[in-house]
Amino acid sequence: MSKVVVMDHPLIKHKIGIMRRKNTSTKEFRDLVSEVAMLICYEATRELPLTDIEIETPLVKTIAQEIEGKKLCIVPILRAGLHMADGILNLIPNAKVGHIGLYRNEETLEPVEYFCKLPVDASEREIFVVDPMLATGGSASAAITLLKEKGISKIHFLCLIAAPEGVKRLSQAHPDVDIFIGSLDERLNEHGYILPGLGDAGDRIYGTK
Numbered sequence: 001m002s003k004v005v006v007m008d009h010p011l012i013k014h015k016i017g018i019m020r021r022k023n024t025s026t027k028e029f030r031d032l033v034s035e036v037a038m039l040i041c042y043e044a045t046r047e048l049p050l051t052d053i054e055i056e057t058p059l060v061k062t063i064a065q066e067i068e069g070k071k072l073c074i075v076p077i078l079r080a081g082l083h084m085a086d087g088i089l090n091l092i093p094n095a096k097v098g099h100i101g102l103y104r105n106e107e108t109l110e111p112v113e114y115f116c117k118l119p120v121d122a123s124e125r126e127i128f129v130v131d132p133m134l135a136t137g138g139s140a141s142a143a144i145t146l147l148k149e150k151g152i153s154k155i156h157f158l159c160l161i162a163a164p165e166g167v168k169r170l171s172q173a174h175p176d177v178d179i180f181i182g183s184l185d186e187r188l189n190e191h192g193y194i195l196p197g198l199g200d201a202g203d204r205i206y207g208t209k
């Protein structure tokens with residue numbers, strides 16, 4: 001089964017608490033998406049391999065360690081994942097970025113694909129799929145299936161808020177994918193929204209409702 005890591009850092013809890021409030025402005029919400037994504041990324045990259053390189057300090061030669069940044073790729077699920085990717089790029093600026101466009105059909109709640117553009121060498125990279133919301137798990141599962149069909153195998157999934165239903169579906173569909181979660185909420189409502197949640201992440205980031 002997937003490794004599931006739920007964040008317990010006070011900074012993340014505090015920031016998600018602000019995001020949940022209905023009166024938080026679009027600008028503040030958007031800034032927080034990117035900040036919390038950065039903090040989750042810090043945990044999700046904990047096991048990245050390092051290589052030794054020789055460097056010179058102002059005093060001596062020594063061995064430093066570096067992440068092979070060129071081996072990483074962030075894949076936001078559009079639209080809402082875009083702002084998470086922006087935050088994560090502050091931490092790993094050399095990562096490439098692929099995009100997968102999916103939206104949920106509001107009646108069936110099943111994902112509809114409308115865009116996919118990945119780096120040509122994506123299958124050689126470690127991939128971080130990002131989307132603020134893991135609700136039924138349909139969108140994340142479909143995005144990861146698409147990546148696997150293109151020969152990609154090293155995949156992690158990062159979200160801000162997850163419902164237990166979504167975690168179950170994603171980890172059953174893709175047991176090899178680690179899942180990093182800002183907050184594991186209670187459940188879905190009858191419309192497939194996460195409770196207590198924060199509403200529709202895309203609409204809150206872009207002010208579309």
Ligand SMILES: O=P(O)(O)OC[C@H]1O[C@H](OP(=O)(O)OP(=O)(O)O)[C@H](O)[C@@H]1O
Pocket residue numbers: 077078079080081102103104105109111131132133134135136137138139140166192200201202203
């Ligand atoms: O786990 P699921 O049940 O599939 O739901 C989660 C999906 O729903 C939201 O996207 P939405 O369809 O609202 O698209 P948007 O980002 O363009 O608003 C969210 O950003 C996820 O992609």
Ligand SMILES: O=c1cc[nH]c(=O)[nH]1
Pocket residue numbers: 133135192193194195197198199200201202
């Ligand atoms: O609660 C939810 C569920 C799906 N998509 C969202 O943006 N929010």
Ligand SMILES: [Mg+2]
Pocket residue numbers: 080200201202203
């Ligand atoms: Mg939306």
